[in-house]
Structure formats: C-alpha cells, structure tokens
Amino acid sequence: MAANGTDAAQPTVDEVLLDGVYDNLETIGYTGPLLNDDTLSTAIQQGLSSTLYKELVLQLCASLQQLCSLECRVSSPQVPEDLEAFQLELRSLLREMDCHHKSLMESVDVLGDYHKRLLLVDYLLSELMAARLVGQDEDMDTGQSGSIPASLSAILRVYEIKQPPANVTVKQIFDKIIGSTREAVSKAPPAHLLPSLLGQSLSAEQWDTLDKINISLTSEYEVRRKMLLTRCDVTVQSFRWSDRIKGKEEEFSRVYQSHRQQLSGSAPVSLSRVLAAKPDLLTVEKTNSAAVRENTQCSVNKVLIGKVPDRGGRPRETRPPPQMPAFKTRTTDSQDQRKGGGARGRGGSKGRVQGSWSQGKKGGAKGGSWQQDKGSHGNQQQGGGKQKQYFS
Incomplete structure (x- = not known):
C-alpha cells in the first residue's frame, strides 16, 4: 500500500x-x-x-x-x-x-x-x-x-x-x-533531451578550423540559393506572357513579391548548430518516403499523361550518314590526255628547238643552223623592247 x-x-x-x-x-x-x-x-x-x-x-x-x-x-x-x-x-x-x-x-x-x-x-x-x-x-x-x-x-x-x-x-x-x-x-522529463551528436569537446584550433569550413560552405550554398531564386524569378516572369495576366500585372507582382521578399539568398547557419545537433540528424529520409510525401504530394501528381506521338530520336533508329564514293585509280587514257594538253601548251617553243637541229642535219651544213639560230637570237635582242621572251 x-x-x-x-x-x-x-x-x-x-x-x-x-x-x-x-x-x-x-x-x-x-x-x-x-x-x-x-x-x-x-x-x-x-x-x-x-x-x-x-x-x-x-x-x-x-x-x-x-x-x-x-x-x-x-x-x-x-x-x-x-x-x-x-x-x-x-x-x-x-x-x-x-x-x-x-x-x-x-x-x-x-x-x-x-x-x-x-x-x-x-x-x-x-x-x-x-x-x-x-x-x-x-x-x-x-x-x-x-x-x-x-x-x-x-x-x-x-x-x-x-x-x-x-x-x-x-x-x-x-x-x-x-x-x-x-x-x-x-526538471525535464526522462529521455526528453537527446544526447549531443558532437560527443566531445573541441580545442580552440578545431573550432577555428570548423569556423573556416562553415564560412566556405555558407558561401557555396549562398550561390546555390541565389541560383534557385533566379530560376524562380525567371519562371514566374514567364507566366506574365499569358493572356490571362493582362490587366492584372500589378496584382500579380504584389502577390509574388509578398512571398519573394521572405526568401533570403543567404544561409543562416552558425556554429551553434554543431552544439545543438542531435543523433537523429544522421537519419536521412528518402524523398519518396511516406513521411516526406505527406507534405509534397498534390493533385498534380495524380494526373496521368495519355499517349503522345512518338518523336523518335533513338540512336539505333537513326539512318547512317551517306558514304563517300569508293577511291579509283586514274586510267592511262586520262594521263595521256594530261600529257597531250601540256605538249600543245608548249608546242611553239618545242617546235623551234627541234626545227633548228633538224635543219642542221638535213641541210648538211652545221654552220647554217648556228647562223640561223644566232640571227634569230639577234632579232630577238633587237626587238626586245617590243616583247619579252622568257623561253628561247
């Protein structure tokens, strides 16, 4: 009792x-x-x-x-x-x-x-x-x-x-x-306060290092927060293009700015969070868990998209690029045509040289051929002012 x-x-x-x-x-x-x-x-x-x-x-x-x-x-x-x-x-x-x-x-x-x-x-x-x-x-x-x-x-x-x-x-x-x-x-009830996650005391050097880490992480996450806020501003700005917003621009801006001003680009995380951290911080819930989905689910998630036309784009279904024609060696006729065309281009000069030697052989007098060539050469020098000859 x-x-x-x-x-x-x-x-x-x-x-x-x-x-x-x-x-x-x-x-x-x-x-x-x-x-x-x-x-x-x-x-x-x-x-x-x-x-x-x-x-x-x-x-x-x-x-x-x-x-x-x-x-x-x-x-x-x-x-x-x-x-x-x-x-x-x-x-x-x-x-x-x-x-x-x-x-x-x-x-x-x-x-x-x-x-x-x-x-x-x-x-x-x-x-x-x-x-x-x-x-x-x-x-x-x-x-x-x-x-x-x-x-x-x-x-x-x-x-x-x-x-x-x-x-x-x-x-x-x-x-x-x-x-x-x-x-x-x-005065707190039993098991009301969880033990600290830190579990030990830190020295002055460790606190200084922890402070530097916090500054670095805060700077990085501040950039990320500003990027997300910029994306939010751009997304909301695109809604202004709708015809239903015409005549309601001021009301639209007022409603959005009332919420936008509450979003800060800085991450207010201080070293005191280290002392206040509890073991439950080590438990990470999945984004698709039931506890998280209670706050994120909405009527839009229940909308099923029907069949849409197939737009393709699969690598295995793309056509191969057109192939280049196979390499073929040049034929003999084409080479002869190139040589013949070149001979016709140099026919005048070639004819004079051959003609001087052939005349010397046929006429039997070698001097005649030399005199002929010399005279011809003299005539070219006298008339050099009229036309330049780069090949004899």
Whole structure:
C-alpha cells in the first residue's frame, strides 16, 4: 500500500510538461491569461477550438520565424476548412526546425490529442529560448551583436538573472549560468533531451578550423540559393506572357513579391548548430518516403499523361550518314590526255628547238643552223623592247 501511495504521488509526464510550459511562459515574458494553471490546461485540452491556444501557437511560430529567419510561415485559420492547411504549415515549420519529436513529425494530425498539443507548446517555447540564447534577438542586433556582453545579457534575461555588478568576474557569471542550466535540465522529463551528436569537446584550433569550413560552405550554398531564386524569378516572369495576366500585372507582382521578399539568398547557419545537433540528424529520409510525401504530394501528381506521338530520336533508329564514293585509280587514257594538253601548251617553243637541229642535219651544213639560230637570237635582242621572251 505504501508503494502504491508512493507511485500515485509521482507526477505524470504531462504534469511535468505543463509545469515546464508555465515556467517557460513566464521566462519569455508572456503576460497573457494563460499564466493561470487551470486556464492553460483547459486551453490545451480544447486545442484549436480554443482561441487562447491558437493565438499562443501563432505567436510562438511568428517569433521563431523572425529570430531564426525561417522560410515556412504559419497562417491563422479563418474557417474550419483551413485547419488542415494550418497543420500542414505547422508540420513544415517543425521539419525546417529539425524537430526531434517523432510523435509530432510522423503523425498527420499534429494536434490530435492532449499530449501532442502540450508537447508542441513545450517544444516551441524551448526553441524560442534557445534562439534568444544564440544571440538572434532583435535587441542584440541593434546593439553589439555577437559580442560577449550582448550574448551574456541575452542568457541572463532567459534565466531571469539580474545584471551582475561591476566587480563580478566573467567566471562567476558563467558558473551562475551553468548552475541555472543544470537546474532546468533536471526538471525535464526522462529521455526528453537527446544526447549531443558532437560527443566531445573541441580545442580552440578545431573550432577555428570548423569556423573556416562553415564560412566556405555558407558561401557555396549562398550561390546555390541565389541560383534557385533566379530560376524562380525567371519562371514566374514567364507566366506574365499569358493572356490571362493582362490587366492584372500589378496584382500579380504584389502577390509574388509578398512571398519573394521572405526568401533570403543567404544561409543562416552558425556554429551553434554543431552544439545543438542531435543523433537523429544522421537519419536521412528518402524523398519518396511516406513521411516526406505527406507534405509534397498534390493533385498534380495524380494526373496521368495519355499517349503522345512518338518523336523518335533513338540512336539505333537513326539512318547512317551517306558514304563517300569508293577511291579509283586514274586510267592511262586520262594521263595521256594530261600529257597531250601540256605538249600543245608548249608546242611553239618545242617546235623551234627541234626545227633548228633538224635543219642542221638535213641541210648538211652545221654552220647554217648556228647562223640561223644566232640571227634569230639577234632579232630577238633587237626587238626586245617590243616583247619579252622568257623561253628561247
């Protein structure tokens, strides 16, 4: 009986989560009506039918979108038909934030029961406080963003620690923060926090190397993001050519730009992600898995394309190129014709030379032939001004 009494006195997981949600609401500076335990529990039980619960979830999502530069947006459901779209947007936001709660990621109905609704608020509150811890608050951006005083000030605000006096050392401040962190972790339910994926401490040189790797990868992925955004702009620009857009150019631009401005070309990934990484990051889901297809499937995927005419283009069906005619050796007649044509072209010069020698032989007087050639040569020299002879 004593054992049964002891077991009955132990709080349940939901009761521990509810106390943590109540404390976290006070930590983030919430001043609404949900600071009452009964009101908070009743709102979580009612779910989306409760205006207070719905406004709390929307406010937490909006704050995370602003601090973490998230691309997914969660819109407020105006009519009951929008509840399904609201849950899809909520799941997309959780997926972008790498939510480690399987009960929220694997189920289509994110807000199906009391435990899921309570777990969702607890997760959003934890992520919001973590975002402020890493220095993404707007107050830090206007001040010394990224500096040690601004980061420490943000951590102290999260743990509701008063600003230390000037004589307190940095070590004392960190000891106070570590003690508050351990106290907050001890209040979490069992197996609520997964172990860190890093598993060991890094030296200063390793952190410096990791920072250089992060800068290089951020620069590369920034180029890829800008390329995808450029493709998106070109694709949307091609829609303007449709006749149905005529007279609606301003409305078309307004609707597109309202979404386009939310897409950033830079990849906001910092070294704090290394410390926050969990073992579930090693699990990579396929793009065609059921969990992924729940967010990517649409009515267009169910349209089957009918038979289309065959346009060919297969390599095995193409005709071979025309062949060159076979090589043939030249015949003897063609060679003789070429020689004969050349002889006719040089017939005048050849005839004179042969004629001089033949006359010398036939006439029997060699001198006559030489005199004839000499006279002929003299006549050519005298008449050289009239016509040049390049061949004798």
